[in-house]
Amino acid sequence: MHQTTDILRLFEESAIAAGRVILDIYRAGAKVRIKGDKSPVTEADEAAERLILEALARDLPDVPVVAEEEVAAGRIPDVSGGRFILVDPLDGTREFIGGHDDFTVNIALIENGTPTLGVVHAPALSTLYLGGAGKAEKLVIDELDRVTARYPIAVRQKHASPSALVSRSHNCDATDAYIKKAEILERKAVGSSLKFCLVAEGVADIYPRFSPTMEWDTAAGDAVLRAAGGMVATEDGAPLTYGKRLMGLRPFENPAFIATGRPQERG
Structure with a gap:
């Protein structure tokens, strides 16, 4: 197969x-x-x-x-x-x-x-x-x-009042600071990889994540979001990759990332 x-x-x-x-x-x-x-x-x-x-x-x-x-x-x-x-x-x-x-x-x-x-x-x-x-x-x-x-399903490309998703169980100050700096007023706490999928179907616009995750936490949702027209990128705008061995991180640990339905607006 x-x-x-x-x-x-x-x-x-x-x-x-x-x-x-x-x-x-x-x-x-x-x-x-x-x-x-x-x-x-x-x-x-x-x-x-x-x-x-x-x-x-x-x-x-x-x-x-x-x-x-x-x-x-x-x-x-x-x-x-x-x-x-x-x-x-x-x-x-x-x-x-x-x-x-x-x-x-x-x-x-x-x-x-x-x-x-x-x-x-x-x-x-x-x-x-x-x-x-x-x-x-x-x-x-x-x-x-x-x-x-x-x-x-497909991401929504532009919305008058963008909304952000955050982790219910693993939110952190850095994520809150990112949302505040981006001037996003609407936010919702959701558990699990469902956050990627809600961005993928156009229910929300962005999911920033600055607390730790592992590759198995993100890969499937990442695939869904990419297929729907979105992107998951690191803070420097590069696509999140898998099979990583990054200095200072455990094997398969992700750096901070931003999942968005509007990849053209990254950065």
Whole structure:
């Protein structure tokens, strides 16, 4: 399986199946542990990741997979070939634990540092976003995990009153300062990679992020946003890249970035 449309379909099906596992645990109540990096993890993270990894190993056995819980366990594949997959089985674990519905399943294909295919599934919102293979779409998922509708999405190019999105759980002073300097008056706190997707569908205009993130947190949403006409850039205006080993940062850690639906206005 190497056709981009086939890979995107595999990502879509795997994310929906993982979302079902997550929802079942969400409704039953999840047990929480604290990892070595002080971040929370639940059995939903681990069960969803196992399901996704099994599907990827079956259908894309030659493509390395970097997955959040695998990395936490010290299992990091060689991605020097330039083509690999990033998986965050449950982004927004704090939202999940807190009873908020804006947590997501994220799967992305990276090619030469660029996220070329990605899916972001918000199971509690019955919504899946995908980007790549020449399209950006929003899907509606029913209670039987069937796709009942597909809508093309695109960023809005100009808005009289631009709006910004910030992290509900990880906002910081630097992000607030950026929004103030940009004179953006409207802002909304949202959890997980859903922020990229809201910019991608034109609901918001910008998502600045100055608190730490890892590549698996951003890659799928980045792919969706790029496919919808937007961009995720570092503070110097360069596109955010993947497979990084940056001085002063952990492997796969991102620098600060700005996700925007108006890339022509960066800088």
